[in-house]
Amino acid sequence: MAEELRTLVERLKAVSHPLRLRVLSLLEPGELCNCQIAETLQVPASSVSEALRELRRAGFVTERKDGRWVFMSLVSRELAAPFLQGLLEEAAALPELQQDRARAQAVKALAIPVVCSKVQRDAPTEREATHV
Amino acid sequence: MAEELRTLVERLKAVSHPLRLRVLSLLEPGELCNCQIAETLQVPASSVSEALRELRRAGFVTERKDGRWVFMSLVSRELAAPFLQGLLEEAAALPELQQDRARAQAVKALAIPVVCSKVQRDAPTEREATHV
């Protein structure tokens, strides 16, 4: 298979996943660190980290380290894939993702250490019937 | 998971696949029947049929039956997902997909029965190392 086709497919796969799409959409208004995302989405921090790794691999996200924290943000529109623009608009219209953003705002209002020390504790453990 | 998020993810998954993306891109200039696609891409007809089923399920493709043949075409831009426009542009720029289109033109120049009677015979049998 041609390299370029493979790459495009990999980038599409990266966003074809509920958690990764939620994370992507969450980052649109601005950067967030791993634990802010984990707290916002009520998902284990390791899952968020893996989601971010895929989004980074696909070239949609960049990181900025600041001490203990790694703040992730979307790459510029110019660097992103052409299909991303339409996708983000489509995503922003979804009720659940709007809810996510509202939660993120509340989380951002708190100091980061306060948010993050909660994450380890109250991550959900029950597995859903279908993949999240 | 919210229904709408799930739907969007399903639509993204539908195009996150080399064969399905090739088929999608192949249909952009105009309708083709299953066997024309199979011949163009040198892929078993059943694989093409399955790819088309997914693209139909995702709402990207519609069918028009004409006797033995089922011609598939892209749905109108208005009905398609917002991200599809950018994706098709991105796809059209890929060398391999341009090659596919050139082959499709050659195939279209032949009478359909001539094309299709070949398909059953010379489909490739060797499995590639990675998924196609």
Place this chain on the structure above:
DNA sequence: AGTATATATCGGAAATTATCGAAACATCAT
């Protein structure tokens, strides 16, 4: 140094997807 905390990676079980030949189904041609 030692502890706490944020992030990344690993391991591995479970679910999902991919693939294609075989068989079924639908329509045409004689």
Place this chain on the structure above:
DNA sequence: ATGATGTTTCGATAATTTCCGATATATACT
């Protein structure tokens, strides 16, 4: 009706993906 041909579905196997707890790594604080 019979056979030929285009399309779809089925069956089964292999490959991949998902998910999260456990572990590892990195930085901060005291």
